[in-house]
Amino acid sequence: MITLERVSYKYPHTGRCALDEISLKIEKGACTLITGPSGAGKSTVCLAIAGILHHEYGGKKGGSVLINGKDVKDYKDLGELAANVGIVFDDPEAQLIFTSVEEEIISALEHRDLSEDEIGKRLESILEKTNLTNIRERPPHELSGGQKQRVALAATLALGNDLIILDEPTSELDEHATDGIFEVLKVLKKEGRTIVLVEHKFNRFQELADTVVLLEKGKVIAHDEPEKILKDKSVHDALIPDFSSFRLKGVNLHRDRKPVIIIESLTHNYGEIPALAGVDITIDNGEFIAIVGENGSGKTTLIKHLIGLLRPDKGRIVIDGEDIEKKKVTDIAHSVGLVFQNPDHMFFADTVELEVEFGPKNLNLPLYKNLVDEALREVNLLHAKDLYPRWLSRGERQRLAIACVLAMKPKILIFDEPTTGLDGNEAKEVMEVLKRLQEEGHTIIIVTHNRQIATNCADRLVLMESGKIIEDISLLED
Amino acid sequence: MAEILQYIQKKGLFYTLHPITKIFLIIVLGFFAITTTNIPFLLFLIGIIVVLALLSNLIHELLSQLLLILAMSVVLIALMVLTLPSGTTIGFLIPVGIPYIGGSIPITTGALEFGVVLSLRFIILISGFQLFVISTQPRDLVHTLERFRVPVDYTLMFVIALRFIPTLQIEGKRIHDAQLARGYNPGKGLLGKVRSVAPIIIPLVSNALSRANVLGLTIDMRGYRKKRTSTFRERSFNRYDSVTTGIVLIAVLGGITSMVIYGHTL
Numbered sequence: 065m066i067t068l069e070r071v072s073y074k075y076p077h078t079g080r081c082a083l084d085e086i087s088l089k090i091e092k093g094a095c096t097l098i099t100g101p102s103g104a105g106k107s108t109v110c111l112a113i114a115g116i117l118h119h120e121y122g123g124k125k126g127g128s129v130l131i132n133g134k135d136v137k138d139y140k141d142l143g144e145l146a147a148n149v150g151i152v153f154d155d156p157e158a159q160l161i162f163t164s165v166e167e168e169i170i171s172a173l174e175h176r177d178l179s180e181d182e183i184g185k186r187l188e189s190i191l192e193k194t195n196l197t198n199i200r201e202r203p204p205h206e207l208s209g210g211q212k213q214r215v216a217l218a219a220t221l222a223l224g225n226d227l228i229i230l231d232e233p234t235s236e237l238d239e240h241a242t243d244g245i246f247e248v249l250k251v252l253k254k255e256g257r258t259i260v261l262v263e264h265k266f267n268r269f270q271e272l273a274d275t276v277v278l279l280e281k282g283k284v285i286a287h288d289e290p291e292k293i294l295k296d297k298s299v300h301d302a303l304i305p306d307f308s309s310f311r312l313k314g315v316n317l318h319r320d321r322k323p324v325i326i327i328e329s330l331t332h333n334y335g336e337i338p339a340l341a342g343v344d345i346t347i348d349n350g351e352f353i354a355i356v357g358e359n360g361s362g363k364t365t366l367i368k369h370l371i372g373l374l375r376p377d378k379g380r381i382v383i384d385g386e387d388i389e390k391k392k393v394t395d396i397a398h399s400v401g402l403v404f405q406n407p408d409h410m411f412f413a414d415t416v417e418l419e420v421e422f423g424p425k426n427l428n429l430p431l432y433k434n435l436v437d438e439a440l441r442e443v444n445l446l447h448a449k450d451l452y453p454r455w456l457s458r459g460e461r462q463r464l465a466i467a468c469v470l471a472m473k474p475k476i477l478i479f480d481e482p483t484t485g486l487d488g489n490e491a492k493e494v495m496e497v498l499k500r501l502q503e504e505g506h507t508i509i510i511v512t513h514n515r516q517i518a519t520n521c522a523d524r525l526v527l528m529e530s531g532k533i534i535e536d537i538s539l540l541e542d
Numbered sequence: 543m544a545e546i547l548q549y550i551q552k553k554g555l556f557y558t559l560h561p562i563t564k565i566f567l568i569i570v571l572g573f574f575a576i577t578t579t580n581i582p583f584l585l586f587l588i589g590i591i592v593v594l595a596l597l598s599n600l601i602h603e604l605l606s607q608l609l610l611i612l613a614m615s616v617v618l619i620a621l622m623v624l625t626l627p628s629g630t631t632i633g634f635l636i637p638v639g640i641p642y643i644g645g646s647i648p649i650t651t652g653a654l655e656f657g658v659v660l661s662l663r664f665i666i667l668i669s670g671f672q673l674f675v676i677s678t679q680p681r682d683l684v685h686t687l688e689r690f691r692v693p694v695d696y697t698l699m700f701v702i703a704l705r706f707i708p709t710l711q712i713e714g715k716r717i718h719d720a721q722l723a724r725g726y727n728p729g730k731g732l733l734g735k736v737r738s739v740a741p742i743i744i745p746l747v748s749n750a751l752s753r754a755n756v757l758g759l760t761i762d763m764r765g766y767r768k769k770r771t772s773t774f775r776e777r778s779f780n781r782y783d784s785v786t787t788g789i790v791l792i793a794v795l796g797g798i799t800s801m802v803i804y805g806h807t808l
């Protein structure tokens with residue numbers, strides 16, 4: 065169905081080689097999983113297969129891409145390609161154009177020369193397939209990331225193409241939402257659609273794949289069935305990140321068993337909806353805590369209380385011996401640092417150095433220039449001091465976000481989903497930084513959906529459900 | 543968080559009307575609002591919009607903008623007082639008792655009257671547009687604009703602009719929280735406020751721009767820039783369209799006639 069013959073691509077201006085003589089054959093009805101570290105050329109391959117690279121992008125292109133036996137260059141425009149290829153991108157927000165789930169799907173169906181009856185039938189079938197029937201009338205801003213991505217997939221399915229390309233559809237999603245996408249893809253595979261899936265969550269999607277293509281620096285370094293490809297140890301290590309080595313790091317260092325956070329009967333409601341229902345927890349100095357739980361269990365609401373972004377309806381929070389009820393966020397920020405899930409929500413400065421400077425300057429910390437260097441060194445970004453923050457890779461941006469908060473010298477560091485959107489290596493780099501910070505005496509709290517990271521990196525696992533802590537387990541070995 | 547200009551799923555008069563009828567009604571009301579300076583007649587037009595909102599179950603949504611509209615009215619009236627003094631002076635913005643500068647900005651009846659007229663005009667135009675947008679599904683809007691031969695690129699631009707308003711609101715709140723956690727201090731005084739906008743606006747705009755590429759490719763790869771080949775649940779004109787149009791036209795013309803009979807000029 066798709067043939068790539070010695071496809072090469074160099075970006076304009078930089079001249080960086082993104083694809084280096086890639087040859088692939090994708091059979092009709094097969095599911096091909098393309099994976100590899102960040103910057104390997106996965107998204108560029110997607111654009112090449114969809115014909116977008118040849119029609120929309122400048123730069124130097126070589127080789128040929130055939131879809132259904134026809135060279136993509138011979139398709140008139142993207143409109144004609146759209147009749148043959150469906151593509152879902154990584155950013156769920158940017159792919160929703162209309163203001164309800166149903167409208168998004170109908171609008172795509174209306175471009176297919178179908179009768180009104182047929183549109184109605186297909187709408188119902190797509191809603192059911194993508195598990196969107198119950199939320200068909202919801203506007204995009206009321207949907208979770210996973211739901212948005214399923215809507216984007218549903219609108220793509222509405223075009224009726226056999227070939228579906230998915231470019232990291234779960235990169236911004238947690239594990240629960242990823243499962244939702246997995247289930248939809250399982251149904252599509254059963255229907256016999258041809259699926260090209262770019263993903264770095266190899267573990268989750270290997271079951272679907274007929275073939276796995278491992279890319280590195282624009283080259284295919286392995287291409288085989290999932291079981292066979294894993295026999296090579298270096299490929300195995302690249303595809304399945306192992307966090308078990310973290311178990312030994314940071315444990316019991318600087319632990320004086322003095323409580324640094326005391327939360328008593330914390331209750332918070334969003335209007336009528338209860339978000340936290342009487343949370344009690346004490347966290348000791350130097351502990352590494354992982355808070356896990358489903359979406360809506362109250363994890364993010366809890367950590368926002370620790371820095372004063374939300375205030376309790378009832379209950380009390382004591383940090384470092386002081387009740388924070390009357391304290392302003394800027395005062396609490398001296399002892400508590402919070403790194404949000406998406407680092408791009410904070411970057412505004414022209415250089416990495418100025419970005420990191422912002423926090424300590426706001427807190428009027430003396431010698432803040434030294435603090436900036438110290439923080440950047442801690443996250444291995446000192447070399448990038450003069451770069452524009454948004455030019456950094458996703459993993460580097462995550463580490464920069466950590467540096468921004470670290471430079472404010474808080475004793476307690478809180479991270480909301482610190483590894484979402486990162487590939488295995490980047491996630492390891494971030495967790496290494498966190499473990500090092502624990503060794504240096506910081507108290508670390510992470511909110512995560514990744515059980516492997518939670519159980520291997522934390523000393524204590526806190527499980528939340530419906531605004532309550534339902535389990536609090538020590539992971540330290542005696 | 544209050545949603546600005548978003549379609550609201552309800553039942554009521556405006557939901558049963560064809561978008562073309564709604565556009566026609568809004569244009570009629572807007573036309574008379576712009577051409578008249580008669581305050582009672584402008585209030586009468588506002589009355590028609592209020593009745594339409596009541597019949598459409600959207601009065602709460604209209605009233606939620608009241609504070610914003612009042613603030614805008616105060617600014618408009620103040621601007622008129624400052625720039626267009628005419629008619630009888632009824633007082634001074636700076637009391638006469640203040641040495642040197644006292645009595646230098648007169649408040650005149652002409653400026654006040656024109657300020658009120660402008661405010662009422664804006665209320666009619668804004669409320670009418672709001673009523674139309676929040677009661678019309680964007681897909682119906684696209685179909686209607688297509689009928690008027692508006693190029694599809696412009697139609698999509700309008701729909702996307704509306705669709706991303708709440709997204710930007712939510713993202714703005716997230717950015718604000720993230721910066722607060724970094725000790726961000728929304729500055730004091732006008733200059734401080736202007737300076738402190740950068741940590742919020744720059745990430746907001748940068749993130750929005752970084753979405754533009756994917757958004758553009760999505761539009762192309764779903765074929766939205768081509769003409770639709772079929773329609774689903776397309777609205778047709780019904781008796782509510784003719785009855786509502788008739789009643790509104792009769793009311794407006796009746797209003798004009800009575801103004802003329804009672805010796806007012808429009």
